[in-house]
Amino acid sequence: xxxxxxxxxxxxxxxxxxxxxxxxxxxxxxxxxxxxxxxxxxxxxxxxxxxxxxxxxxxxxxxxxxxxxxxxxxxxxxxxxxxxxxxxxxxxxxxxxxxxxxxxxxxxxxxxxxxxxxxxxxxxxxxxxxxxxxxxxxxxxxxxxxxxxxxx
Amino acid sequence: xxxxxxxxxxxxxxxxxxxxxxxxxxxxxxxxxxxxxxxxxxxxxxxxxxxxxxxxxxxxxxxxxxxxxxxxxxxxxxxxxxxxxxxxxxxxxxxxxxxxxxxxxxxxxxxxxxxxxxxxxxxxxxxxxxxxxxxxxxxxxxxxxxxxxxxxxxxxxxxxxxxxxxxxxxxxxxxxxxxxxxxxxxxxxxxxxxxxxxxxxxxxxxxxxxxxxxxxxxxxxxxxxxxxxxxxxxxxxxxxxxxxxxxxxxxxxxxxxxxxxxxxxxxxxxxxxxxxxxxxxxxxxxxxxxxxxxxxxxxxxx
Numbered sequence: 001x002x003x004x005x006x007x008x009x010x011x012x013x014x015x016x017x018x019x020x021x022x023x024x025x026x027x028x029x030x031x032x033x034x035x036x037x038x039x040x041x042x043x044x045x046x047x048x049x050x051x052x053x054x055x056x057x058x059x060x061x062x063x064x065x066x067x068x069x070x071x072x073x074x075x076x077x078x079x080x081x082x083x084x085x086x087x088x089x090x091x092x093x094x095x096x097x098x099x100x101x102x103x104x105x106x107x108x109x110x111x112x113x114x115x116x117x118x119x120x121x122x123x124x125x126x127x128x129x130x131x132x133x134x135x136x137x138x139x140x141x142x143x144x145x146x147x148x149x150x151x152x
Numbered sequence: 153x154x155x156x157x158x159x160x161x162x163x164x165x166x167x168x169x170x171x172x173x174x175x176x177x178x179x180x181x182x183x184x185x186x187x188x189x190x191x192x193x194x195x196x197x198x199x200x201x202x203x204x205x206x207x208x209x210x211x212x213x214x215x216x217x218x219x220x221x222x223x224x225x226x227x228x229x230x231x232x233x234x235x236x237x238x239x240x241x242x243x244x245x246x247x248x249x250x251x252x253x254x255x256x257x258x259x260x261x262x263x264x265x266x267x268x269x270x271x272x273x274x275x276x277x278x279x280x281x282x283x284x285x286x287x288x289x290x291x292x293x294x295x296x297x298x299x300x301x302x303x304x305x306x307x308x309x310x311x312x313x314x315x316x317x318x319x320x321x322x323x324x325x326x327x328x329x330x331x332x333x334x335x336x337x338x339x340x341x342x343x344x345x346x347x348x349x350x351x352x353x354x355x356x357x358x359x360x361x362x363x364x365x366x367x368x369x370x371x372x373x374x375x376x377x378x379x380x381x382x383x384x385x386x387x388x389x390x391x392x393x394x395x396x397x398x399x400x401x402x403x404x405x406x407x408x409x410x411x412x413x414x415x416x417x418x419x420x421x422x423x424x425x426x427x428x429x430x431x432x433x434x435x436x437x438x439x440x441x442x443x444x445x446x447x448x449x450x451x452x453x454x
Contacts, residue, residue: 113277115258119235139258140279141160143343 010043015062017084018074023047025077026057028151032073032106033066040064053080068098073106075099076133077151101127107135110148114140123152154452157264157271161282161318166325169289173299175445175454176290176438179214183441187453188217194247195221196239197274198230198254203414203436204274204283208251211443220246240266249451252276270450278314284413285318287442291435292323292370295409299326303367308374308394308419310334311341315413316374320344330355331364335390338380361394366403371396373412373419373432391418398423411435 021029026046030036038061046057065085074081075097085093103125109116116123116139124138133146153168164172179185193212197205205223212219220243222228230239236259243250244267252260253274260273260280275281293299304323306316310332320330320340330348332340336359348355358364365371376394381387395418396410409431412420416432424430448454 111257113255113257115236115254115256115262115276118256119237119262121262137258139261140256140277142257142279 011089012041012043012060012062012086013089015040015060015064015086016066017086018059018061018081019056019084020050020053020080020082021046021057021059021074021078022053022080023055023057026059028077029057029059029074029081032077032151033070035059035061038064069100071095072098072100076103076107076149099127099130099133103127103135106151107144108150108152109137109140109142110144110150111137111140111142114142116140153449155270156450157260157267157273158282158446158450159260159264159271159273159276160280161285161322163282164286169286169322169325170299172286172442172445172449173290173293175449176286176441177294178454179444179448180438180441183214183444185214186216187448188212188215188451191248191451192218192220192246193447194243194250195219195223196228196243196250196252196254197221197223198225198228198252198259200224201253201275204253204281204439207436207439208272208274208283208443210440211447214440215444215447217447221251236263237266240271241268243267244269249447272446272450278312280318281314282318283439283443283446284315285322286446287435287439288315288319288372288411288413289322290442290445291409291411291431291438294438295431296369296407299323301327301329302369303329303331304370304372305331305333305365305368306340306372306374307333307361307396309338309376309380310374311338312377312380313374316340316372317344319372320348324348324351324353328353331368332357333359333361333364333394335359335376335386335393337386337390338376361396363400363403365400365408366405368404368408371404371408371410373410373416375415375417375419395419395421396424397421398427401427401429404429 023046041062044059047055050056081097083095084091105122125135128134128136135144240263251272251274254276257277257279260276264271378387408429412432
């Protein structure tokens with residue numbers, strides 16, 4: 001059988017393509033970036049075959065360019081994500097995501113006795129380690145590690 | 153440090169710690185100073201802690217201040233479902249300072265972000281209890297004449313014991329040598345050992361509680377609690393191993409003092425109580441002077 005190569009998602013003229021998102025986190029990425037609340041044209045797809053990561057998702061957002069601070073918010077759940085900045089159908093810049101020093105309102109503290117899990121409080125963490133990932137809660141001072149990480 | 157909340161011992165610099173210790177000595181020499189005349193301190197104990205509460209209330213009374221508050225959450229509006237945020241904002245409208253004990257970790261830090269007056273953390277779950285640490289430091293300073301270059305032995309539950317963790321962080325300013333004596337299952341967590349490594353501070357780990365204590369200046373005992381063990385056989389094995397008896401003190405240094413945050417169960421045998429090296433009851437008394445010093449400096453009165 002011949003595998004036909006074809007574009008699964010149509011190209012955009014100007015905007016951002018977020019590629020290599022872990023397939024199971026597509027909708028979380030959409031929600032963290034607030035893409036469910038914007039007016040721009042968005043195409044997204046998931047469960048594409050990726051040589052590197054098995055299954056991946058991809059998002060194309062027309063006429064939108066992200067600040068580092070915004071895009072880095074997805075780094076906890078999509079550390080492999082790559083950004084292609086598109087201008088006039090051409091990739092003009094490629095960027096990776098980086099875990100920020102201060103992680104606000106994204107992750108849940110693993111400690112059930114933490115005040116943030118008992119009252120409505122925006123969580124805050126300081127990055128205590130990248131590999132393996134370790135987040136120190138601003139409130140209870142406990143470390144949440146990758147295996148306990150839950151994204152809000 | 154005026155108007156600065158005290159939530160975690162790491163909020164205070166070495167100079168600020170020394171200032172508290174020296175002020176505590178001043179208050180011990182002259183305990184009745186009505187510096188808080190006309191001031192109101194709120195004492196919010198969302199869980200009961202008789203020793204800490206009485207120590208704070210004695211300190212406030214000796215300073216001539218008024219106290220409002222509650223001694224456990226059943227007598228507060230928490231039972232009606234009021235949030236910590238609302239209680240804190242409301243009480244900071246009434247008072248000049250809030251002393252807070254709370255069963256949840258991070259409660260004091262959160263309250264300090266909501267309140268318009270400073271917060272003193274009187275214990276937030278298993279997290280921090282900085283006034284205990286400052287009274288421990290004052291006790292060490294008073295009995296040794298210095299905080300520098302001491303050999304401190306920490307014994308018992310070094311894994312969960314918040315007092316030993318905070319003491320370790322605070323003493324890291326003073327070129328301390330640490331010796332940890334604990335059963336394998338209750339060893340000092342790696343994060344604290346890494347912290348000591350990063351500051352170049354020497355520490356030694358032991359699982360046997362023997363005559364190695366002859367080198368100690370301070371022996372800081374903690375309780376090994378049954379509920380920390382998932383395996384009851386493991387608890388039975390260690391429960392009597394980390395018990396200090398008077399006979400073990402024969403070859404120890406003259407300046408050695410034994411500290412314990414109290415309450416004690418059986419980890420210090422009562423035959424130690426009459427030994428002049430036993431210091432845990434005076435340590436509790438020092439808590440009043442240390443807390444007078446903390447309150448006076450936070451309110452900018454000293």
